[in-house]
Amino acid sequence: MRVFRVGRTAIAAVFTGILATATIAGSASAAETIIKFSLDFKFEGPSATFLLPLDKGYYKAEGLNVSIDSAAGSVEPINRVASGTYDMGFADINSLTRFRDANPTAPVKAIFMVYNKPPFAIVGRKSRGVIKPKDLEGKKLGAPAPDGAYAQWPIFVQANGIDASKVTIENVGFPVREPMLAAGQVDAITGFSFSSFINLKDKGVPVDDITVLLMADYGVNLYGNAVIVNAKFAADHPDAVKGFLRAYLKGLKETVKSPATAVDSVLKRNDIAKKSTELERLNMAIRDNIVTAEVKANGYGGVDDARLAKAIDQIGLTYKWKNAKPKPSDVFDASFLPPAADRKFN
Numbered sequence: 001m002r003v004f005r006v007g008r009t010a011i012a013a014v015f016t017g018i019l020a021t022a023t024i025a026g027s028a029s030a031a032e033t034i035i036k037f038s039l040d041f042k043f044e045g046p047s048a049t050f051l052l053p054l055d056k057g058y059y060k061a062e063g064l065n066v067s068i069d070s071a072a073g074s075v076e077p078i079n080r081v082a083s084g085t086y087d088m089g090f091a092d093i094n095s096l097t098r099f100r101d102a103n104p105t106a107p108v109k110a111i112f113m114v115y116n117k118p119p120f121a122i123v124g125r126k127s128r129g130v131i132k133p134k135d136l137e138g139k140k141l142g143a144p145a146p147d148g149a150y151a152q153w154p155i156f157v158q159a160n161g162i163d164a165s166k167v168t169i170e171n172v173g174f175p176v177r178e179p180m181l182a183a184g185q186v187d188a189i190t191g192f193s194f195s196s197f198i199n200l201k202d203k204g205v206p207v208d209d210i211t212v213l214l215m216a217d218y219g220v221n222l223y224g225n226a227v228i229v230n231a232k233f234a235a236d237h238p239d240a241v242k243g244f245l246r247a248y249l250k251g252l253k254e255t256v257k258s259p260a261t262a263v264d265s266v267l268k269r270n271d272i273a274k275k276s277t278e279l280e281r282l283n284m285a286i287r288d289n290i291v292t293a294e295v296k297a298n299g300y301g302g303v304d305d306a307r308l309a310k311a312i313d314q315i316g317l318t319y320k321w322k323n324a325k326p327k328p329s330d331v332f333d334a335s336f337l338p339p340a341a342d343r344k345f346n
Contacts, residue, residue, distance in 0.1 A: 032065040033240040038077040038089035040148070040225060041174075043270040044195065045282030049114065049290075050090065051265035053251030063241030070131050072174065074148030077228065077300045082108040088231045088244065092116065092148040093226045095222035097315055097331050101322050107231035112245050112301045114252075115224025115289040120149035120215040122156065123196040124188030125181065127232050133218055142172040142186035149190040152220050154318035159219025175177060178203060187324060194284035202277055212290070222311045224289060224331070234336065242334045249338055253346075256286055258338075291345065299343035303332050 041048050041080065050068055053059055059066040069086075072079050077089030078099050084107075093110045100106055122141070124130025130139060133156070143150040157164045172180055172189075178199040180186050188211075189196060211318050216222070227248065234241045255262035263279045270278075308328040316325060337343065 032060075032063055032238055033243075034065045034068070034088070035059075035088055036086045037068045037242065037245060037272055038071050038080045038086040039068060040071055040090045040092070041192075041195070043266050045259075045263055045266055045272070045278035045280070046194065046285040046289075048259070048262040048266050048278075048282055049252045049255045050248065051269065052255055052262045053247045055265045055268070056251065056254075058250050059244065062240075062247050064240060064243055064247070066244070073144065073146035074151070074225065075146045078108060081228050081230050081264050082106040084230055086230070087227045088227060088241070090225055090241035091228050092118070092151065093223050093331060094118075094311070095148055095151050096226075096228060096321055097312060097326055098151075100331060101319075101326060103324050108228055109231060109234075110226035110228050110331060111221055111234075111241070111333050112227035112248070113303050113332070114226055114301075115285075116292040116295050117216050117289050118148075118152075118220070118222050118224030118291050119192040119194055119285065120152045120156075120220060120222075120224070121191060121193040121196065122149075122188050122213040122215070123181070123191055123193070123200065124211045124213070125184075125205065125209050126211055128184065128187040130188045130211050133213060136188060137163055137166040139187035140170055140185075142170050142177055142180050142189040144174050144177060144190070145171050147174075147190050149192060149215070152215055152222065155222075155314055156215050156218065158318055166346055169273060179306045183207075193288065194281045194341045197328045198277055198281045198284070200275075209334055221307075221314055223308060229333075229336070234333075238336070240269055242338070243276065245301070245336055246338050246342075249343060252290075252300060255282070256291060259283055259286060296345045299340055299345055301343050302334060302340075303328065303339050305329075308332060 026078050054066055074092040075095055077091040078096055080086040081089045129135055177189050178196055181189050182205050193214055200210055229241055240327045259282045263282050267273050267275055268280050305328045312326055
């Protein structure tokens with residue numbers, strides 16, 4: 001039997017090579033910027049726009065290590081991002097406007113508009129006598145306190161001449177909102193159109209008994225949910241923020257083109273979700289909130305300053321500013337957006 005002896009120099013060279021390889025791998029991992037991202041709600045159809053680029057590796061290709069968590073309503077991601085617990089999130093820009101007024105030093109701004117038309121809605125049942133806005137008088141409205149749609153209730157009331165004193169507001173939790181309406185314990189609820197409508201249908205409420213009063217069709221002229229960022233994080237990592245939006249835009253466009261494929265990213269994270277339900281929810285969001293006439297004309301992600309200024313004026317009709325009325329630039333920072341040519345709808 002022949003015995004091969006390896007000299008100390010050769011052994012050292014082998015270990016040096018292994019150490020160098022490990023160092024390179026470690027450096028590559030260390031070079032990734034970690035981004036904690038907060039959704040506004042559960043993993044549902046519309047969250048596919050954020051989850052697909054995660055599953056496809058688009059964030060990673062930008063040198064980012066992104067984690068995405070669910071939340072309990074449109075206000076929670078604002079608090080999370082403002083506090084620095086999360087770096088970025090998805091939240092209602094109108095709630096953000098009020099939050100920044102109440103907390104003027106809060107380091108949080110919107111940087112990419114996703115819901116060009118908001119999904120805020122009053123969802124009722126015709127069998128409970130709710131067909132048009134004024135029908136809510138004398139009725140019981142179920143509304144979760146942190147709900148983004150409920151936050152617009154004062155504007156909806158004023159725009160439609162509703163006597164709010166004649167509407168009984170019942171503070172309900174998100175999980176029981178649709179079940180209570182299905183059971184007739186309330187006459188209508190506040191919510192996002194694509195969530196509440198699909199949930200009611202899924203619980204056996206006949207479609208022809210469901211009334212969806214999309215607030216945007218009844219005088220509430222606002223934008224909806226946007227990507228938000230912690231301002232300190234953005235200042236420290238501007239390239240990472242821009243990279244996130246590039247990756248997100250790529251995933252958003254793919255989701256719009258092929259929602260039936262994109263929704264699989266949601267199903268992977270929600271064991272009780274049904275593909276048909278979440279796909280319908282996603283298709284509603286794309287049709288009613290994401291791909292609007294304005295987006296088709298101007299592209300994804302941006303805002304029209306004049307329209308945003310009018311939205312801020314409308315918020316001020318039912319909300320007393322604690323400080324000077326915000327300007328669009330106080331709420332939305334367009335400097336991180338991908339180039340306009342890349343954001344075109346196609």
